[in-house]
Amino acid sequence: xxxxxxxxxxxxxxxxxxxxxxxxxxxxxxxxxxxxxxxxxxxxxxxxxxxxxxxxxxxxxxxxxxxxxxxxxxxxxxxxxxxxxxxxxxxxxxxxxxxxxxxxxxxxxxxxxxxxxxxxxxxxxxxxxxxxxxxxxxxxxxxxxxxxxxxxxxxxxxxxxxxxxxxxxxxxxxxxxxxxxxxxxxxxxxxxxxxxxxxxxxxxxxxxxxxxxxxxxxxxxxxxxxxxxxxxxxxxxxx
Ligand code: SF4
Ligand code: SF4
Numbered sequence: 001x002x003x004x005x006x007x008x009x010x011x012x013x014x015x016x017x018x019x020x021x022x023x024x025x026x027x028x029x030x031x032x033x034x035x036x037x038x039x040x041x042x043x044x045x046x047x048x049x050x051x052x053x054x055x056x057x058x059x060x061x062x063x064x065x066x067x068x069x070x071x072x073x074x075x076x077x078x079x080x081x082x083x084x085x086x087x088x089x090x091x092x093x094x095x096x097x098x099x100x101x102x103x104x105x106x107x108x109x110x111x112x113x114x115x116x117x118x119x120x121x122x123x124x125x126x127x128x129x130x131x132x133x134x135x136x137x138x139x140x141x142x143x144x145x146x147x148x149x150x151x152x153x154x155x156x157x158x159x160x161x162x163x164x165x166x167x168x169x170x171x172x173x174x175x176x177x178x179x180x181x182x183x184x185x186x187x188x189x190x191x192x193x194x195x196x197x198x199x200x201x202x203x204x205x206x207x208x209x210x211x212x213x214x215x216x217x218x219x220x221x222x223x224x225x226x227x228x229x230x231x232x233x234x235x236x237x238x239x
Contacts, residue, residue: 035132038165049158133166149235
């Protein structure tokens with residue numbers, strides 16, 4: 001089977017490197033944004049990989065359930081939008097992984113979940129996304145993308161190849177906005193603005209948020225999405 005990179009080279013008659021092949025591939029995958037991060041030195045990165053292809057899918061939330069567009073919050077609608085975005089981003093991750101494996105390039109897809117005790121994942125997809133130039137960490141501790149704000153599902157594929165990485169984002173662009181601080185009914189969003197290297201606990205009471213969402217999610221048989229701090233961010237937008 002002719003590899004993807006070589007197929008692209010042949011079809012265009014030019015020598016395209018892996019980065020160019022990635023750009024070509026990404027155009028056909030269900031992502032709303034992506035970038036390449038240099039992840040050497042990311043706190044907690046013990047993966048041994050040097051690059052992350054960071055990608056996200058924005059939520060598609062109907063106007064009647066979008067608080068920014070005059071709608072009212074619906075747990076069901078937000079949960080469904082989250083699941084749909086997760087499906088798309090997983091499909092994109094699989095597309096990238098397949099391509100890299102066909103090219104014989106070692107890669108790994110780190111899990112998105114968190115350790116239930118520490119609420120820390122094996123790899124920080126959010127920090128990788130800041131390194132990929134996709135956005136910054138908001139006061140809410142969510143990734144705030146430049147284009148779709150925090151309404152995204154994020155994932156990464158790790159690899160060890162000298163593809164060009166983006167200019168990292170190292171500080172917040174929230175300005176004087178405190179919408180997410182005011183949105184949290186329980187005061188879990190603490191208020192300070194993010195700078196690179198800042199500890200999550202200074203931004204968010206992550207354990208308080210998680211416990212409350214478990215508690216109010218009991219009738220649903222799952223953790224409540226909540227997401228008010230996400231949906232009331234004025235930088236959020238549709239697909
Ligand atoms: S998800 Fe809900 S409970 Fe958690 S910080 Fe955001 S608004 Fe507060
Ligand atoms: S709501 Fe405002 S402060 Fe919070 S993440 Fe969005 S822009 Fe930043």
